[in-house]
Amino acid sequence: MGQQRPASAAAVAPPVPVTDRARTIDAVDPFIGTGGEGHTFPGAVAPFGMVQLSPDTDTSCVIRECYAHAAGYRHDDPTIEGFSHTHFSGAGHSDLGDVLVMPVSGDAVAMDPGTPAAPGYRSRFDHASEVARPGYYAVTLDASQVRAELTAGTRVGVHRYTFPSGTAAHLVLDLRRSLYNYPGKVLWSGLHLRSDGTLTGFRETRGWAPGRKLFFAMRFSAPLTGHALVDRDTDITYKGFQAPGRGSDALAEKLGKQLEARLDFGALDRPLEVRVALSGVDEAGAVANLDAEPGAFDAVQARTRAAWDAALGAVELEAPAPTRTIVATALYHSLIAPSVWSDADGRYRGPDDQVHQAEGYTFRSTFSLWDTFRAEHPLLTLVQPAQTTNDVVRSLVDSQRYSPHGILPVWQFAGRETWTMIGYHAVPVIADAYLKGFRGFDANAALDAMVTSADYAPYGGLGDYLKLGYVPIDREPEAASKTVEYAYDDWTIARMARALGRADVAQRFERRATNWRNSFDIRTGWLRARKSDGSYRTPFDPTAINYGSDYTEGNAWQYSWFMPQDQAGLFRLLGGDRKAIAKLDAMFDYDNSKLDYSHAEDIAGLIGQYIHGNEPSHHVAYLYNYAGAPWRTQERLKQIVDTQYHASPEGLSGNDDLGQMSAWLVFTALGFYPVAPGSNQYVIGRPFVSRATLRLPDGKSFTVVADGLSDANRYVGAVALNGKPLTRSWIEDGELRAGGELRFTMTARPNKAWGAARAARPFSTTR
Amino acid sequence: MGQQRPASAAAVAPPVPVTDRARTIDAVDPFIGTGGEGHTFPGAVAPFGMVQLSPDTDTSCVIRECYAHAAGYRHDDPTIEGFSHTHFSGAGHSDLGDVLVMPVSGDAVAMDPGTPAAPGYRSRFDHASEVARPGYYAVTLDASQVRAELTAGTRVGVHRYTFPSGTAAHLVLDLRRSLYNYPGKVLWSGLHLRSDGTLTGFRETRGWAPGRKLFFAMRFSAPLTGHALVDRDTDITYKGFQAPGRGSDALAEKLGKQLEARLDFGALDRPLEVRVALSGVDEAGAVANLDAEPGAFDAVQARTRAAWDAALGAVELEAPAPTRTIVATALYHSLIAPSVWSDADGRYRGPDDQVHQAEGYTFRSTFSLWDTFRAEHPLLTLVQPAQTTNDVVRSLVDSQRYSPHGILPVWQFAGRETWTMIGYHAVPVIADAYLKGFRGFDANAALDAMVTSADYAPYGGLGDYLKLGYVPIDREPEAASKTVEYAYDDWTIARMARALGRADVAQRFERRATNWRNSFDIRTGWLRARKSDGSYRTPFDPTAINYGSDYTEGNAWQYSWFMPQDQAGLFRLLGGDRKAIAKLDAMFDYDNSKLDYSHAEDIAGLIGQYIHGNEPSHHVAYLYNYAGAPWRTQERLKQIVDTQYHASPEGLSGNDDLGQMSAWLVFTALGFYPVAPGSNQYVIGRPFVSRATLRLPDGKSFTVVADGLSDANRYVGAVALNGKPLTRSWIEDGELRAGGELRFTMTARPNKAWGAARAARPFSTTR
Structure with a gap:
């Protein structure tokens, strides 16, 4: 039982001890506005964070018109396409949805999202499995049975994927996707898999912000057992110079307009954590931003929860x-x-x-x-x-x-x-x-x-x-x-x-x-x-x-x-x-x-x-x-x-x-x-x-x-x-x-x- | 008459005074290799210069196959399309030809190069009017009767155009052109006309070097009396957001894939000089490079001649x-x-x-x-x-x-x-x-x-x-x-x-x-x-x-x-x-x-x-x-x-x-x-x-x-x-x-x- 305040307080009421009050953070429901016309997103973000890591239920505007998916997620959509790192909160026009990541389990890895009726890496999900709090989002993906958790710091997003035991763990990184998508939106993009295991990359897009540039750096809690950096462009009118023996799949760089990465981790005995930082400057900036906010999922989540608690x-x-x-x-x-x-x-x-x-x-x-x-x-x-x-x-x-x-x-x-x-x-x-x-x-x-x-x-x-x-x-x-x-x-x-x-x-x-x-x-x-x-x-x-x-x-x-x-x-x-x-x-x-x-x-x-x-x-x-x-x-x-x-x-x-x-x-x-x-x-x-x-x-x-x-x-x-x-x-x-x-x-x-x-x-x- | 050396010199000949010897620089003929298979260019470059400012006789591969125009200029071509700032010296494969500029005189300004048979801003020329020396190139353009001179410092190119008296002077800047051109080569480009009269810009291209970025800054010796920054893209599948009242022509920025600028100077009573600097970093870098090599045409030419004289x-x-x-x-x-x-x-x-x-x-x-x-x-x-x-x-x-x-x-x-x-x-x-x-x-x-x-x-x-x-x-x-x-x-x-x-x-x-x-x-x-x-x-x-x-x-x-x-x-x-x-x-x-x-x-x-x-x-x-x-x-x-x-x-x-x-x-x-x-x-x-x-x-x-x-x-x-x-x-x-x-x-x-x-x-x- 809390201490009861007197019905008629003095002119200026004495401050109530903090411990006795419910905290504002606990009253927040990030799902408000994710249906109807609100255009908010339910995913993880720190106060004023550069990263807004959130599920996208559709980026292709196939389920409904683009406008309805201005924030990537619509509460009444049946499937999740993936988790991307940038979203507007409630915009009318839209863009963003950068660096879409989706976990896939098992031996067959679809490299296209497919549609709700014929899913590729896309998965059905149930709202009963969803949790959203300031700085935290979780959902279970029906197709892969992966428990997906997201948190975010100021310039960092952290994914935690718990795969079913004994099944091969993969991630699909789809640089082709964005919100308010259309052919030709990606001007140029790149992926660099560095010798220390860091995957960096960039994307330049047309769209609402013309010629927008975004860079990222990504590190994994488990070593890669395999990978493929692929260019899905089917409309390459000129291939540029192809040196003989270039062995494009073997080399750890890929540049193009329609890039994807498949990242393999084998069967894991603990959850896979993926730390991702963004930068508007360059890939080195993204790496430095990643280093500036250290710690695994729980540490980042705790810091961001404390920041939200203070702000709210x-x-x-x-x-x-x-x-x-x-x-x-x-x-x-x-x-x-x-x-x-x-x-x-x-x-x-x-x-x-x-x-x-x-x-x-x-x-x-x-x-x-x-x-x-x-x-x-x-x-x-x-x-x-x-x-x-x-x-x-x-x-x-x-x-x-x-x-x-x-x-x-x-x-x-x-x-x-x-x-x-x-x-x-x-x-x-x-x-x-x-x-x-x-x-x-x-x-x-x-x-x-x-x-x-x-x-x-x-x-x-x-x-x-x-x-x-x-x-x-x-x-x-x-x-x-x-x-x-x-x-x-x-x-x-x-x-x-x-x-x-x-x-x-x-x-x-x-x-x-x-x-x-x-x-x-x-x-x-x-x-x-x-x-x-x-x-x-x-x-x-x-x-x-x-x-x-x-x-x-x-x-x-x-x-x-x-x-x-x-x-x-x-x-x-x-x-x-x-x-x-x-x-x-x-x-x-x-x-x-x-x-x-x-x-x-x-x-x-x-x-x-x-x-x-x-x-x-x-x-x-x-x-x-x-x-x-x-x-x-x-x-x-x-x-x-x-x-x-x-x-x-x-x-x-x-x-x-x-x-x-x-x-x-x-x-x-x-x-x-x-x-x-x-x-x-x-x-x-x-x-x-x-x-x-x-x-x-x-x-x-x-x-x-x-x-x-x-x-x-x-x-x-x-x-x-x-x-x-x-x-x-x-x-x-x-x-x-x-x-x-x-x-x-x-x-x-x-x-x-x-x-x-x-x-x-x-x-x-x-x- | 020079001093005659003895027919049988001592074992080690005494050094001959410099003043008595012909200088190596005076024996150089930059036209060597511009025909046949040499793929050299005749234009202006400083020793190891970032800028190679040289005429392009064809960038469209319409006269002959691209390979023949690896350096932009072929001695047996009848017309000059413009003067661009980057060229390989003798490459087999090619690229570059960045930031093509062409002077046009009179009231009608063609915005396309046209062909030799039906020229737009392209012009016929006569080899008799050409001069090429290390760090200097000149030619008279038949169509406009403009005397065009080029020189270059390490990171700067300087154009000097003498227009016929009493005729309106214009420049066409065509960011669409490049060597080994093909549709879709320009990924993105931009033009910024700054309040101090500096025109800066950038271009990102596919091609031999994938996703190559080049920035430039350009200043003129005469004030602009008018200008147009135009996007010639006819294949825009999505126009992006167009704010009402944006007044795109009036604003001094243009972004797109097919950009050109028309720059008007009115009738001039002295030659128009255009100082251009390049940078691979950013536009601010190009402006700083421009400032790092000050001086008008003659000063830059004199410095570069001295550098060549020393190097040769x-x-x-x-x-x-x-x-x-x-x-x-x-x-x-x-x-x-x-x-x-x-x-x-x-x-x-x-x-x-x-x-x-x-x-x-x-x-x-x-x-x-x-x-x-x-x-x-x-x-x-x-x-x-x-x-x-x-x-x-x-x-x-x-x-x-x-x-x-x-x-x-x-x-x-x-x-x-x-x-x-x-x-x-x-x-x-x-x-x-x-x-x-x-x-x-x-x-x-x-x-x-x-x-x-x-x-x-x-x-x-x-x-x-x-x-x-x-x-x-x-x-x-x-x-x-x-x-x-x-x-x-x-x-x-x-x-x-x-x-x-x-x-x-x-x-x-x-x-x-x-x-x-x-x-x-x-x-x-x-x-x-x-x-x-x-x-x-x-x-x-x-x-x-x-x-x-x-x-x-x-x-x-x-x-x-x-x-x-x-x-x-x-x-x-x-x-x-x-x-x-x-x-x-x-x-x-x-x-x-x-x-x-x-x-x-x-x-x-x-x-x-x-x-x-x-x-x-x-x-x-x-x-x-x-x-x-x-x-x-x-x-x-x-x-x-x-x-x-x-x-x-x-x-x-x-x-x-x-x-x-x-x-x-x-x-x-x-x-x-x-x-x-x-x-x-x-x-x-x-x-x-x-x-x-x-x-x-x-x-x-x-x-x-x-x-x-x-x-x-x-x-x-x-x-x-x-x-x-x-x-x-x-x-x-x-x-x-x-x-x-x-x-x-x-x-x-x-x-x-x-x-x-x-x-x-x-x-x-x-x-």
């Missing part, structure tokens, strides 16, 4: 079981990207495809910035050591330095720019960090990089935006979305420039921050795409979702709310609080029965025209606060959490988007959300956990308590900060970082007076 | 004009490879495709070792600073260190192994250097690398060779050639091991050095391919040349002489001097009229069954000395030089093979030849120059004088070393390096007594 322990949670599971898992999913990309010695391959040295920091990549500037990066500023945020900023700024275009990352992974989505949202990430007091980077150099990016005329209609004050739809697609997102990014530049005392930059970008108005049609009350002659494009339908059209993955319903820096200004244009609330309600309550969005990617999680499965909507439920009606935000949040998050594989209503969907839930569960990163404010919603303690980067703690939390008590009756009533509907970042307690009193009836006053409303440039 | 000045020549030209040009061609491959900062891409650091030396590649171990490398030990030979050895040993197979290079370029030809002939190169006293490397580590290579069972039948004492033809093609070449290489290992006091290694390899006997059929008197059951393969025809057959690019006539370590042993097997001489004569005098070798590559320069155009024959004319008949060698040498070398584009009877054909001539012209590198002996033939002075690496001089040299005086009547009669038919390397004079008295009648005694004959293991 930054948020201690008390909540009913399903809520605790979805919030703990959300925190887990928010601590996977941006991934470490530099080698143990600091070298990394940058956006110019060249190798650079990260001096005094760890270079990170996998920046899904259009998604993650919203809540994912702000969350990391609270739950991670300061070094993480400083690493992020330095990685972004050095990426700009080495970008062939001289601009900050847009959507970067493996150090390479993919030009996915819109905006220059590295800008709010950097500004948010600086304004919150992070100083582990050269702030003036960072601001210069931000300004350079925001002034880069060839990018996404920016030239016209600079001239006209908006992006014209007759010259650039998705012009309406670009205009408002640029204007928000510009506002964060202005904020940071003011803080740095650079008034000239601040003035220029404060003016640009109002550009959202230039694409807002006051007459109709919608954000609309405007042509270069000044007219709004017709025909106009606020429910239409057409890619390459006026908006980015959305329509006027979602995008007309995107001016986080000036929601009050928007509400004035809409005709005041009442009309703004009515329009918000009209969005949530819209009857979609006559609409068909089956053609549109990433449109999932619809509540009327509110689309929780995609990011443009993520701040919108909090906007009632800006109209003085926080109780309406509280209602909408319950509606969203109840319908959009579940403790099941299908528990995410949209792509997790490298942690953004999850970070939304972590914040929302705590009772507040960063509607406008750069404002240093968190808008208060309502908590979904009865108690949570944030272990802040500097060692202080901030506790959220929800007195009376229940399904019926869905409203916030009162809020107290450190024992004093809080009448405004936001808290400041500094208040959080100072440590203390935010105590909600939950009630069944709304407190419509709380937060209604103008002064009680969150920040807007228009007051 | 190592052999001062006096001879009739055509002989002086062919020998000076031969020396020039022997100083092009092995090329510098490491960057200015010492980084290089090694055989494992990884970047390494050359510590305290310059890494070199382009090792055509099957050819060059014979005379090219021995020549470099005499005419180049010691650093060159030490660099060669360190590059070979470090290549072994970083080889995925752990063996020394076979045929390496751009740091990559191509597995071309046979043997482990890095071994005699290293042994020759060590035995001659070169010490700029770790000799014991080098010996270990040699032994490892010689024991590497998977390579070329070595496993069977170790077991059986010969390579069996039923298990490995070209077995007869491999057996004798391995045995010679083994002998050089033994020699070096003895010198290092490593008796165990020496004993083992002394035994292996006799293995040539195991494939020599005493009954028939031929080297023959033997099966694993011990029998000789039948049917047997000593004139048959079939690739993949018993011999390598040859037949029993040529290969039955390859036991340089034991020619006396061979002659005993043949039945003594008389029978050996008769067989040599039978070879030279063979009537080929009934044979057809049109199917066989690199079989050119036939004198009976002696084939001067290919290497297995190169030492054979000197073998009469081993039978006590140097006067017969003297006759054969005149026969060979008169028929196989000419001062014309068709002046080389076979591929120059990275200097081996040329090094043969340089040695032969001086009057001696290294029949058995590793023996420290040079076998005396007869001189073809009236006087030559070698400027040796340590500053000493060695002068050869041919008194009475004339067409009629084709025999050596007497030889004196430093004024004393020399009765043996060889000189020691130490005698050469001590400095002094070797004086020949040429006569019309042979001196059959000279060199006839057994003690007067060159080294053989059997005495």
Whole structure:
């Protein structure tokens, strides 16, 4: 029996001894999001690890379309094709699935995966045999009866395969496979079996990241009794020079586009362990990364479990079981990207495809910035050591330095720019960090990089935006979305420039921050795409979702709310609080029965025209606060959490988007959300956990308590900060970082007076 | 009028003041070998330069087969396609032709080369407008009326294009082109136009060197007025992600497989200069290499001319004009490879495709070792600073260190192994250097690398060779050639091991050095391919040349002489001097009229069954000395030089093979030849120059004088070393390096007594 806490605690509750609390790590369920639209993976990864070692149920897009297998694994697939070392957590587009390994037992070794109906090295499996925990995954493969276990360190993945006794053990390494596969994707690859038994190799691929290079090094716990390095290319138009007597099978190097290795170990009397390190630099880097994280499976697993325990322990949670599971898992999913990309010695391959040295920091990549500037990066500023945020900023700024275009990352992974989505949202990430007091980077150099990016005329209609004050739809697609997102990014530049005392930059970008108005049609009350002659494009339908059209993955319903820096200004244009609330309600309550969005990617999680499965909507439920009606935000949040998050594989209503969907839930569960990163404010919603303690980067703690939390008590009756009533509907970042307690009193009836006053409303440039 | 030398000089002639002598550089004609079978290039290169900037008359193999265009340029082609930066000097197989640039004038810029009949950017040219000197090439392009001049430093090429006044100047950069081109050869390539105006890029190609990577950086003397980076790929099965609004033309990066750039400069009032640097490491390395060799065209040209003047000045020549030209040009061609491959900062891409650091030396590649171990490398030990030979050895040993197979290079370029030809002939190169006293490397580590290579069972039948004492033809093609070449290489290992006091290694390899006997059929008197059951393969025809057959690019006539370590042993097997001489004569005098070798590559320069155009024959004319008949060698040498070398584009009877054909001539012209590198002996033939002075690496001089040299005086009547009669038919390397004079008295009648005694004959293991 645990020690019972008093029902009415002192204003600031004394810390509960750690030993008495359930640990957050134990509530994580990595299967959440592996079905439905979540696109998460169940395999092993360390916090922000370069290696994501996870089962792929299909890489050939034969079972279902590629999109469904963006993370390699789908919970409802019947077979596992193999275990590969890189995966995105919740991406919409995809790639990766590098260095696929599959154990095979017995004498016949299939060298092709086959199909579920006619399997080659592919195997059926049963979910009953699966185990997934942070840093650990296990499954039994029906075909070979191999027990497969996976763990991962930062740059290392370790496989442990227990073969049936007395049967010959083999591994198939298939360098042909990748996620979002297609003929010609592998540009070149190589395998080198070195005299010390280390197998190294590399792969260069086309795809989402053009010309991506990845290197690996692999060592085995048992000696090879045989091997074959084979080129399966059947379409070699020119074989190159073949020296007589080359004896290609005997030589320990193979280069080509369609390489595989068969590795033989004979009958083993103990499990086979395979240690694999990755590098973006070179094979020597992969070998050094392998040496930098020594130890066998159990040692690596123990280190990674300790790392996850520490990282997840930054948020201690008390909540009913399903809520605790979805919030703990959300925190887990928010601590996977941006991934470490530099080698143990600091070298990394940058956006110019060249190798650079990260001096005094760890270079990170996998920046899904259009998604993650919203809540994912702000969350990391609270739950991670300061070094993480400083690493992020330095990685972004050095990426700009080495970008062939001289601009900050847009959507970067493996150090390479993919030009996915819109905006220059590295800008709010950097500004948010600086304004919150992070100083582990050269702030003036960072601001210069931000300004350079925001002034880069060839990018996404920016030239016209600079001239006209908006992006014209007759010259650039998705012009309406670009205009408002640029204007928000510009506002964060202005904020940071003011803080740095650079008034000239601040003035220029404060003016640009109002550009959202230039694409807002006051007459109709919608954000609309405007042509270069000044007219709004017709025909106009606020429910239409057409890619390459006026908006980015959305329509006027979602995008007309995107001016986080000036929601009050928007509400004035809409005709005041009442009309703004009515329009918000009209969005949530819209009857979609006559609409068909089956053609549109990433449109999932619809509540009327509110689309929780995609990011443009993520701040919108909090906007009632800006109209003085926080109780309406509280209602909408319950509606969203109840319908959009579940403790099941299908528990995410949209792509997790490298942690953004999850970070939304972590914040929302705590009772507040960063509607406008750069404002240093968190808008208060309502908590979904009865108690949570944030272990802040500097060692202080901030506790959220929800007195009376229940399904019926869905409203916030009162809020107290450190024992004093809080009448405004936001808290400041500094208040959080100072440590203390935010105590909600939950009630069944709304407190419509709380937060209604103008002064009680969150920040807007228009007051 | 020059100062006249006295007709009968003192025993050792006083050095002639430099100002009074014609300089060797002025006798070089880079066009020699650019027609016929020579496969040399006429363009600009510095001694051992990484950059070989030269015109390509055809890269598409449309005019003639690829083989004819191994060096890009053929003297009898009517058009020039462009100027590219890498070329082999005299290779049989080919590749390279990287970063092709072509100037175009006027408003219409063709982006394809077209054909000679329907030219695109290709242009006709007239040989009358051509100039070629060491480090300089110029031509006028008929189509554009551009005067094109090329020069090159070690890692830099500089173009100077003078456009007709008032016409718009453009450059086309075609990354699609290469030598030995075919669809799919370019794996990936990139172009980055940087904000400082530097154009950098890279290319990864399949081909002779699999997965070869080359990087470049390019700067222009005039600002760009416009540009287009274009992808001409018409076979893109998957376009990858295309972000909306990416504005691909406006952005200054392009990645793809079929890239071109159009660079516009407007009308220029002065010549356009283009400075280009290469790197095997990365684009930053190319930029640093560009900065490491500063200066405009004239400055780079002047530096390179000075470097050539110094390098060619190592052999001062006096001879009739055509002989002086062919020998000076031969020396020039022997100083092009092995090329510098490491960057200015010492980084290089090694055989494992990884970047390494050359510590305290310059890494070199382009090792055509099957050819060059014979005379090219021995020549470099005499005419180049010691650093060159030490660099060669360190590059070979470090290549072994970083080889995925752990063996020394076979045929390496751009740091990559191509597995071309046979043997482990890095071994005699290293042994020759060590035995001659070169010490700029770790000799014991080098010996270990040699032994490892010689024991590497998977390579070329070595496993069977170790077991059986010969390579069996039923298990490995070209077995007869491999057996004798391995045995010679083994002998050089033994020699070096003895010198290092490593008796165990020496004993083992002394035994292996006799293995040539195991494939020599005493009954028939031929080297023959033997099966694993011990029998000789039948049917047997000593004139048959079939690739993949018993011999390598040859037949029993040529290969039955390859036991340089034991020619006396061979002659005993043949039945003594008389029978050996008769067989040599039978070879030279063979009537080929009934044979057809049109199917066989690199079989050119036939004198009976002696084939001067290919290497297995190169030492054979000197073998009469081993039978006590140097006067017969003297006759054969005149026969060979008169028929196989000419001062014309068709002046080389076979591929120059990275200097081996040329090094043969340089040695032969001086009057001696290294029949058995590793023996420290040079076998005396007869001189073809009236006087030559070698400027040796340590500053000493060695002068050869041919008194009475004339067409009629084709025999050596007497030889004196430093004024004393020399009765043996060889000189020691130490005698050469001590400095002094070797004086020949040429006569019309042979001196059959000279060199006839057994003690007067060159080294053989059997005495």
